[in-house]
Amino acid sequence: MLNWLESRTGFVSMAKDFLTEDIPGGASYWYVFGSATMFAMILQITTGIFLTFFYAPSAATAWESTRAIYLNPYTHFLLSLHYWGASAMIALVFLHLLQVLIWGAYKSPRELQWIVGVLLLVVTLVLGLTGYLLPWDMDAYFASQVSLNIAGLPPGGGILQSIAQGGGTMGTDTINRFFGLHVWLMPAALVLLVGAHLAIFRWNGPAGPVVDDPRKMRPGRFWPDQMFMDAVASFVVFLIIIALSFIAPPFLDAKADPTNASFVPYPAWYFLFLFGLLNFVPVLLQGSHIQFLVEQANAPWVELFAAIVVPTIGGLIVLLLPWLDRSTTRSFASRAGILWTTFVVIACIVGLSFYAQGTIQAKIAASGVTPQTEAQILAAPEAEAPAAAAASGASSPLAAQGAKVFAQNCSGCHGAQGMGQPGVAPPLVKNPFVTGDAKKVVDVIANGLHGQTVLGQTYGAPMPAWKSSLSKNDIAAVATFIRGGLPGNSAGPVKESDVP
Numbered sequence: 001m002l003n004w005l006e007s008r009t010g011f012v013s014m015a016k017d018f019l020t021e022d023i024p025g026g027a028s029y030w031y032v033f034g035s036a037t038m039f040a041m042i043l044q045i046t047t048g049i050f051l052t053f054f055y056a057p058s059a060a061t062a063w064e065s066t067r068a069i070y071l072n073p074y075t076h077f078l079l080s081l082h083y084w085g086a087s088a089m090i091a092l093v094f095l096h097l098l099q100v101l102i103w104g105a106y107k108s109p110r111e112l113q114w115i116v117g118v119l120l121l122v123v124t125l126v127l128g129l130t131g132y133l134l135p136w137d138m139d140a141y142f143a144s145q146v147s148l149n150i151a152g153l154p155p156g157g158g159i160l161q162s163i164a165q166g167g168g169t170m171g172t173d174t175i176n177r178f179f180g181l182h183v184w185l186m187p188a189a190l191v192l193l194v195g196a197h198l199a200i201f202r203w204n205g206p207a208g209p210v211v212d213d214p215r216k217m218r219p220g221r222f223w224p225d226q227m228f229m230d231a232v233a234s235f236v237v238f239l240i241i242i243a244l245s246f247i248a249p250p251f252l253d254a255k256a257d258p259t260n261a262s263f264v265p266y267p268a269w270y271f272l273f274l275f276g277l278l279n280f281v282p283v284l285l286q287g288s289h290i291q292f293l294v295e296q297a298n299a300p301w302v303e304l305f306a307a308i309v310v311p312t313i314g315g316l317i318v319l320l321l322p323w324l325d326r327s328t329t330r331s332f333a334s335r336a337g338i339l340w341t342t343f344v345v346i347a348c349i350v351g352l353s354f355y356a357q358g359t360i361q362a363k364i365a366a367s368g369v370t371p372q373t374e375a376q377i378l379a380a381p382e383a384e385a386p387a388a389a390a391a392s393g394a395s396s397p398l399a400a401q402g403a404k405v406f407a408q409n410c411s412g413c414h415g416a417q418g419m420g421q422p423g424v425a426p427p428l429v430k431n432p433f434v435t436g437d438a439k440k441v442v443d444v445i446a447n448g449l450h451g452q453t454v455l456g457q458t459y460g461a462p463m464p465a466w467k468s469s470l471s472k473n474d475i476a477a478v479a480t481f482i483r484g485g486l487p488g489n490s491a492g493p494v495k496e497s498d499v500p
């Protein structure tokens, strides 16, 4: 069997070749960070794929479908794994990079491997950022608004912001952009970069520990020792993720409400330091005693500087490190400068994170809003979803069926709750035409409409005719729903026999 496979594909010798890779100095638990990161990535891809089975990206369904995920214990666990897996992946990429940095393993000939690694960190952070928006709760909305506004800060950034946002305000288009980035573009980039990272790694071989004379190192093999250590490390990571998913599952806030401006957003922990920097620079300027700087503390350039210029320069320095650190040996003694700088930078990142945490908590306390508990949030808004509105308002099965027909065919133009969209379609709530003569409503749904509505507006595109795409029964159901099931409407039902 194996021989057959080998003769047809060469897979067996490829696997052998892969497993017998030399490891200078022998296997070590120091080398597990890369493979543990890869394990976290595979966990993210797997849980992420299954989450798309339950998640529906649009302003009318993102929060609702996330809520449904929370209400089912199995999907809730799946989401918790994905949530903690994200944190684990970011922490592991970071640790992996830090170790390479400390050991000087980015030095020639591994410059490109370092660059690909830094790009992988960036892609992972973008994945975290785009995933953060998807639940479309208060925090997702307002925290993402902060990042979108930052994208709009530099000259020409307005265009970038409106592309990412899908127009002037955040809504369904924003969710779809972020969703596309999160489930397609970034994972594809991630997998390609990991492939490149591993291929370059195989070409150069592992850097091995820092020793004066490489000839003194005892040789080792990937299989079985390193493979075993990698498996142990990944397993420990998995156990920690599972434990955290049980102990501290993520929290779903109330549905995004753009009008609630008093909400104080909190970023994901790995963005806290950037948030801290943004808050800290103005405070620093105010305390500087230099009159000019004190006056400038809240000027637009300060935000630009703290949110874009400093992080970009920082990122470029990290990216170009192999060329900036010119020492030819990897020994710690000759690299004291870079090691101390690394230490100071990390201390600053940790300090800024704590600082941000403090300012956010102070702001939340000052806003005086008592946060709702998750049980309240998950229990409350049944009546808001159209299907549920049908169940509470007009509780007939016909109206419930109509709610589904509406959600599938009409809500795209008339809005999830029939509140209409300026320039696209008129509101169906508080609309005397809709709750008036049932025969006329059925006629509009069946044959379409183009002209002035009862509310006095005209629209560029007509209301489509539905008689060829919906059954009589569906037309009666959706008419019943919009007349009696939308919030505030309470006109009588329409029977199938009323549809000509």
Ligand code: HEC
Pocket (backbone or CB within 6 Å): 405, 406, 409, 410, 411, 412, 413, 414, 424, 425, 426, 428, 431, 433, 434, 441, 444, 445, 449, 450, 451, 452, 453, 454, 455, 457, 458, 459, 461, 462, 463, 464, 466, 478, 479, 482
């Ligand atoms: C492509 C967008 C679009 C879709 C989809 C759509 N509508 Fe409309 N609808 C319109 C527009 C535009 C008008 C106003 C037409 C005009 O006056 O020119 C309208 C008008 C109406 C009216 C009359 C309102 C009034 O004040 O005169 C009703 C009732 C209505 N639609 C129900 C529905 C139902 C039920 C569905 C789903 C089966 C649906 N619409 C799907 C765009 C749409």
